Amino acid sequence: MSRTETEEEAVGRRALPLIGGPILSSDCPSRALIRDVTGKWGLLVLVALSEGPRRWSELRHGIAVISEKMLAQTLRTLEADGLVHRDSRPVVPPYVEYGLTAPGEEVTALLIPLLEWAGEYSEQREE
Amino acid sequence: MSRTETEEEAVGRRALPLIGGPILSSDCPSRALIRDVTGKWGLLVLVALSEGPRRWSELRHGIAVISEKMLAQTLRTLEADGLVHRDSRPVVPPYVEYGLTAPGEEVTALLIPLLEWAGEYSEQREE
DNA sequence: TGGGGTACGCACCTTTTGGTAAGTTGTGAT
DNA sequence: ATCACAACTTACCAAAAGGTGCGTACCCCA
Numbered sequence: 049m050s051r052t053e054t055e056e057e058a059v060g061r062r063a064l065p066l067i068g069g070p071i072l073s074s075d076c077p078s079r080a081l082i083r084d085v086t087g088k089w090g091l092l093v094l095v096a097l098s099e100g101p102r103r104w105s106e107l108r109h110g111i112a113v114i115s116e117k118m119l120a121q122t123l124r125t126l127e128a129d130g131l132v133h134r135d136s137r138p139v140v141p142p143y144v145e146y147g148l149t150a151p152g153e154e155v156t157a158l159l160i161p162l163l164e165w166a167g168e169y170s171e172q173r174e175e
Numbered sequence: 176m177s178r179t180e181t182e183e184e185a186v187g188r189r190a191l192p193l194i195g196g197p198i199l200s201s202d203c204p205s206r207a208l209i210r211d212v213t214g215k216w217g218l219l220v221l222v223a224l225s226e227g228p229r230r231w232s233e234l235r236h237g238i239a240v241i242s243e244k245m246l247a248q249t250l251r252t253l254e255a256d257g258l259v260h261r262d263s264r265p266v267v268p269p270y271v272e273y274g275l276t277a278p279g280e281e282v283t284a285l286l287i288p289l290l291e292w293a294g295e296y297s298e299q300r301e302e
Numbered sequence: 303t304g305g306g307g308t309a310c311g312c313a314c315c316t317t318t319t320g321g322t323a324a325g326t327t328g329t330g331a332t
Numbered sequence: 333a334t335c336a337c338a339a340c341t342t343a344c345c346a347a348a349a350g351g352t353g354c355g356t357a358c359c360c361c362a
Contacts, residue, residue: 155296230339245319268330311356320346332335
């Protein structure tokens with residue numbers, strides 16, 4: 049047997065509690081949220097916004113080598129998750145500003161220590 | 176103009192400090208580390224091992240619907256990162272146990288609050 | 303008159319990620 | 333004699349993520 053078992057089979061006789069149950073089961077909505085905030089671009093956008101609200105073009109140039117498509121996509125999913133708010137003024141060079149909502153600030157506060165740990169650990173490893 | 180600019184161009188006149196510099200530049204080794212620990216399977220494996228060392232087969236059945244290929248691959252990269260250690264005894268049903276190293280415990284301690292936040296936030300959202 | 307900035311959306315293509323199924327080695331059970 | 337388990341590896345294929353380039357609308361500047 050080498051096939052991957054179904055969710056039902058796995059839940060049926062689960063060997064590990066995995067932090068108290070279904071939090072880590074694959075269809076849990078919190079899993080999607082985690083993907084959004086720890087994803088390659090989501091994390092960068094959140095951290096960039098942790099320094100204060102920024103315009104589209106600031107994010108575009110400030111985040112190393114992000115494509116316009118990915119920036120737009122990332123901002124839209126973070127907005128849908130309620131972590132980022134979009135403030136658009138209908139002026140004639142369009143002016144759109146993005147910033148963190150309260151929940152956005154919360155996650156970012158959890159993400160920054162992770163970045164710091166990664167920086168320190170990878171630095172101490174390469175010596 | 177819509178092409179993605181190169182790293183050099185971006186670093187040339189960077190608008191955002193982004194948490195003090197090159198930590199978030201795309202070739203930084205800490206970025207790879209973050210991908211490994213927050214990736215879909217890396218996170219699950221680390222959390223599963225946070226409850227104590229487990230055998231291959233326990234992880235295989237305990238983590239919801241992971242394929243053997245992905246489990247092996249994830250364990251090997253986490254081992255290469257120094258976050259997981261592999262304890263294999265050459266007995267005749269092979270016995271291999273995986274556990275967290277000290278740095279592995281450190282990251283996992285940072286990851287768990289993130290999972291808890293995601294669980295609470297997604298729960299409170301859907302009401 | 304033409305080029306550039308601002309904030310995107312869309313279509314196409316490549317790269318990466320992940321799943322499926324099969325093979326491996328040795329032993330003990332049926 | 334064959335099946336199953338343990339802990340994997342490999343080859344092949346599908347799906348998802350991501351990049352490139354183009355188009356939009358409006359204006360300002362030279």
